[in-house]
Amino acid sequence: MRKTHAFSGHFGATLLAPQQTRFRFWAPSCASVSVEIEGHPPVPMARDAEGWFEATAPCxxxxxYRYRLNPHLAVPDPASRAQPRDVSGPSQVVDPRAYAWQDDDWRGLPWEQAVIYEIHVGAAGGFRGVRAQLARLKALGITAVELMPLSEFPGGRNWGYDGVLPYAPESSYGTPEDLKALVDHAHALGMMIFLDVVYNHFGPEGNFLAAYAAPFFHAGRPTPWGDAIDFRQPAVQTYFAENALYWLMEYRFDGLRFDAVQAIGERDWLVDLAAHVRARVEPGRHVHLILENENNDSGLLRAGFDAQWNDDGHNALHVLLTGExxxxxxxFATDPAGRLARVLAEGFAFQGEMFPTLGHPRGMETGGLPATAFVLFLQNHDQIGNRALGERLTVLAAPQALRAAYGLLLLSPQIPMLFMGEEWGSRRPFLYFTSHPPILGDIVRDGRRREFAAFAHFSDPARRETIPDPNDPATFAASIPPPDEAETPQGQDWLAFFASLLRLRHARITPRLRGAQGLGARVVGPGxxxxxxxxxxxxxLSVGLNLGADTVDLPDWVAGPVLFQYPPAAGTGARLPRHAVTIHLAEPAHG
Structure with missing residues (x-):
């Protein structure tokens, strides 16, 4: 039997029959709207009292198609399922049942089995390019691939956070069917696939919402991206809640990562969103909801979200590895080891303490949360790409110290995440890149260079001019990890190192993870x-990690059979040399 999936919501074009489509459009700022379909006469749309326009057309x-607002402006559908001519072009009616799913019995994996691999689809060769890598990642020990945002963005080169049409997969990456085939193939291999979604802002180009739906934005709440999205509006709530379900139900993603939710003013909406998703997905499916949240709001991790990206953990480890x-x-510079100890024991380093660079308290207490509520990483798109020159830790850190840190990352109870190319020790930078029109591109380039004026290395204006231009195609090309790096002796050595750690994780850590709780941590020496x-x-499970310069004494409770050490002879007994890690697993007593 042919298996298909289609999500039907309040917004957009819905195929009712092979040659009949219903169009629904929220435009409360307009008195009249028509839908213009190429090859057809314009079709007037009926308006209700809340600003919803609707029409059915023979296509x-x-x-x-576009929505005609006035003689001078026709706009794409904000719920467009496809944009073959970029963000300002016409939208395209899509038949979501055109794709027949091959692995429709897939129900996902429990969260504690997640080992996440973040990937930029464009840098990986589009949807088909990512699909070609899945078997290799599966063999390495990756269980979940997380795609950076896919919403249609201007041009063909972008991180994805400048998307303006959240329902339309980026056309330069492939077709909707190509994306579904990618998800389907991941499931056939026994892998989860997550999607990063951006609900806190729209990009600077191609967003026409204010022209026809002014209530979409909160004029009294400015953000770095313009007026905040107004999540008090029922139509706005519905637009994004249905978008989450669209990706989970129609495209069969196994989870979503929600970008920068601290910029969403209505926290209660996030709680409602998690509940709404849990209520709507099919019983028996494992669907995971992951936050990025500068606020360290642990309450959301008790309200339906599985985990949060642990920036505190990354930042402490980065300072210890680089001294930056x-x-x-x-x-994190004054006590990085202390910050890391709290991360390992409790999840967040900041749980209501003053955050110096913000000048106000940050975070909430994490008591009772399992270790798996936190996603730990040494690198990701932000932490590499937000650097002026996009350097990876393979360039910045001492090699032995970096390997010791990976031992902690991949064998601790927090959920580990890697970034594309990390598994073979890539030294290729990952830079910030865009494909804006020239005027906007110049503004982005100059603004980015100004951002780094406060950094000592770029205090000289001439040196700031060396920061790569995000809009230059060469910047994107320079950010693609070259696969031939993996074939070098160094690349093969890194791959073997990661594979051995992940085999240990899956065999000895993962089966014991559900509900794992910290028993404390402490600083045992500088770093x-x-x-x-x-x-x-x-x-x-106990660990001793020494990223400092001197040998340190470990407490006697770092004990039990050795699960992993790096270097392989990383000291004996209670002594741990510089740039080393030792991990022990004491089996439970029975009897």
């Missing part, structure tokens, strides 16, 4: 920490 899949203390690293956890079966 089918593939039809190109500018920008947000200044918040050195020790921590331990009680696992689900009562086993005790």
């Amino acid at each position: 089918g899949a593939g039809a190109l 203390d500018e920008g947000y690293y200044a918040n 050195a920490v020790a921590a331990r956890w009680r696992m689900a079966d009562g086993a005790i």
